[in-house]
Amino acid sequence: MAKYEIIFIVRPDVAEEDVAKLITQLEGAVATSGGKVEKVEKMGRRRLAYRVKRQREGYYVLFLLEGGGETVKEFERRLKVTDTVIKFLTVRIDEQLRREAKMKELRAKQEARRPKPKSAASPPVSGTQGAAQV
Amino acid sequence: MGTARVVGSEGERPPRREGAPAGPGGPRKQYFRRRKVCKFCTEKIDIIDYKDVKLVGQFISERGKIMPRRLTGTCSPHQRLLAEAIKRARNIAFLPFTTST
Numbered sequence: 001m002a003k004y005e006i007i008f009i010v011r012p013d014v015a016e017e018d019v020a021k022l023i024t025q026l027e028g029a030v031a032t033s034g035g036k037v038e039k040v041e042k043m044g045r046r047r048l049a050y051r052v053k054r055q056r057e058g059y060y061v062l063f064l065l066e067g068g069g070e071t072v073k074e075f076e077r078r079l080k081v082t083d084t085v086i087k088f089l090t091v092r093i094d095e096q097l098r099r100e101a102k103m104k105e106l107r108a109k110q111e112a113r114r115p116k117p118k119s120a121a122s123p124p125v126s127g128t129q130g131a132a133q134v
Numbered sequence: 135m136g137t138a139r140v141v142g143s144e145g146e147r148p149p150r151r152e153g154a155p156a157g158p159g160g161p162r163k164q165y166f167r168r169r170k171v172c173k174f175c176t177e178k179i180d181i182i183d184y185k186d187v188k189l190v191g192q193f194i195s196e197r198g199k200i201m202p203r204r205l206t207g208t209c210s211p212h213q214r215l216l217a218e219a220i221k222r223a224r225n226i227a228f229l230p231f232t233t234s235t
Contacts, residue, residue: 007226009226009227043185046228048227049224049227049228049229049231050227050230050231052227058227060226062185087225087226087227089222089225089226091184091222096181099180099181100180100181104180107178
């Protein structure tokens with residue numbers, strides 16, 4: 001099962017409760033199509049960089065979900081059908097996440113390797129300290 | 135003699151170019167320009183998130199174009215990721231395609 005990140009823009013003139021309703025609907029759709037919602041984030045109103053469906057502002061909502069192509073297909077179909085949603089973007093993120101984890105691991109390894117020369121260099125320091133104490 | 139003159143003339147030309155073309159400690163160090171390093175490497179950003187408008191937005195020109203590597207100093211792996219991130223950000227109206235309005 002892949003992980004996806006779907007971000008969509010709701011018209012700014014839609015009431016907050018309606019957005020919440022839409023979100024719960026979408027969550028239900030994900031569940032019925034065998035997916036799992038990991039996170040929902042309302043990013044809030046933002047200015048759009050260009051006009052979309054005559055709107056200059058938009059309300060951004062971000063979904064992180066896990067599921068197959070069916071889930072995404074259904075999700076996107078619903079977004080298309082919903083008139084209040086003016087734009088959406090789906091990005092598959094599991095490979096990105098894997099890459100990030102790998103880089104972190106690599107970095108941790110490097111960090112672990114680096115201190116060794118330092119520890120090798122530290123004895124003289126302690127030696128000088130000892131000398132200072134004497 | 136002749137070759138030496140050529141080297142001298144070359145030494146005068148560089149100001150247009152950035153970075154240090156000669157090897158380390160080369161004698162042609164007449165001008166100094168800060169060496170540009172990849173922002174993403176120095177800040178250890180593995181994944182360039184298109185949602186981070188503040189970060190990604192630094193790498194577009196006033197007209198909304200993606201800035202070339204030679205101006206920003208981004209390394210090539212990161213430039214590729216950056217280009218992708220900018221295109222995604224444009225798609226979802228975080229960044230402009232153009233700024234003609």
